[in-house]
Amino acid sequence: MREICFCGLDGELEDREPILANGGRWMLRCPDCGHLDDLGWLIEDSALMIWGEARRRREEPLEAA
Numbered sequence: 001m002r003e004i005c006f007c008g009l010d011g012e013l014e015d016r017e018p019i020l021a022n023g024g025r026w027m028l029r030c031p032d033c034g035h036l037d038d039l040g041w042l043i044e045d046s047a048l049m050i051w052g053e054a055r056r057r058r059e060e061p062l063e064a065a
Helices: 044-064
Strands: 002-004 010-012 017-021 025-029
Antiparallel strands (some): 017 025
16 A cells, blocks of 8 residues: 655555554554554554555565575
């Protein structure tokens, strides 16, 4: 899913860094400005799918090494 960050970064949400923020909330962090998106604007199932794909994309290069 394409999205534009507040800093102007345009790209796939799934390419952002998945993190566990304070309070135990899963969020995606913009690699340019650090903005955190909790995907609260999506229904829960969709948000979990996007977060899971972002996590998979981050882990995949490590598995190939």
